[in-house]
Amino acid sequence: MPQVSRRSVLKTGLAGSGAAMAPHVARAQSGRDPSALLAPRPPMGWNSWNSFATTITEAQARETAAIMRAKLLPFGYDIFTVDIQWYEPDASSYTYNAKPVPAMDGYGRLIPAPNRFPSSADGSGFRTLAADIHAMGMKFGIHLMRGIPRLAVEKNLPVFGTRYRARDIADQTSTCPWNPDMYGVDMTRPGAQAYYDSVFALYASWGVDFVKMDDMSRPYDAHAPEIEAAHAAIVRTGRPIVLSLSPGETPVTRGEHVRRYAQMWRISDDFWDEWPLLEAQFTRLENWNPHRRPGGWPDGDMLPLGRLALGQRDTKFDPDEQRTLMTLWAIARSPLIMGGDLRHLDAPTLALLTNRAVLAVNQSSTDNRPHFVQDGLRVWTARPEGAASDDRYLALFNTTDKPLTVAVPLRQLELPPVRRATDLWSGDAMAVEGPRFARTLPPHGAGLYRLSL
16 A cells, blocks of 8 residues: 655644533433434434545535435435545545554544645634534534554654543554554553543534444454443533444344444444345344344445445446345334435435335334245335334345245234235335235345235
8 A cells, every 4th residue: 555655743722612412412411321312213314435435525525415405304314424534634545545644633633634624724623514514404424443543652642631641541452454543542541531532522522413433343342442432432522422333243242232332333344235245234134133222223334326436336236226225224224324426316316215105114113023934035024103003014025136926924924914005115006915915026126015904
């Protein structure tokens, strides 16, 4: 990998106080389960990784946010997230500089690279950009690597508000295998929690609402103290910041722990637009289903739809696979975070993302569960939230490479006899005759229905 030239360390002022929050949120933060009110429904939004890699600039962010406000916000997509290396002046692709020189303040806290985010040049960090995103009616998110910058350790910078320095808290044996930016923080050392507290206090003062924290969920037990530290630091800011842990695969046996300390957690490594990766998510979402609840969402990762990879290509998922992706994320209630370049959003992709009936399954359903009835067929059911009737949602998936005709016994799915169904993708109504629900699904295809008595 190419090396970057050494630059002087940039400094900002001290962290300001976190933004005030409503009393009910404050009570939730200090209570036994502070996560419950932070993400009562699966988060929805956009993230820059799939389309911009490490390279997004302020101009590109603002252009994208304006499109998001116009086209996606009306349907509930409200979290705008700048992904990895916003602090790297020379970020250029999906690879990382071997000897990074990140923009930092005098306390080892990462700040936006001013050559890429000019509004940060006055030392205000993302405060201006976040305020403008908020003015659009959206929330502002950033990506953060676990730990403390290696450059801060090399310079042995002070930990804000303490007599300790970076070398006092860094664990130089704890490194990310795929990114060279950081060392882990040894949470047994004095000053370690204070460092995380200072980081999140700074970002809360900018108006950050969402943090995707990377190099956290794998290996889980080794990083659990830092997961707890990030959670504690967020609570101390007084700002309701959603914490999303990445990448996976988060171990299912740690479901209770991760749900206590984060609102989202990845169930796999990076998910891209390849059928084997999508097929593997079925089993993962099935395994995680018992651990999903309001305030805690197993995360199948971003939606790699539309224009991807620095504009070099469109998604490799065919239309049936795209519908399968959205149907699975909807019925399993995975967060819906669009990853494609919104500047090239075409009509079919927009329609896929904004089907209100499908989004209602993701946002407002209960009793979601898988059923296992036939090889090559995946089946989920759910109940519409708050429905006065006995309606049910039914999702059918053909994971084979040939058309599949199925006749699913409703009794086997613990469903009552029904008379009619609505195809949620097309809006078409259909009669249901007899004790079975029969459909033909295309290869790698899916159907999503609302069944009514």
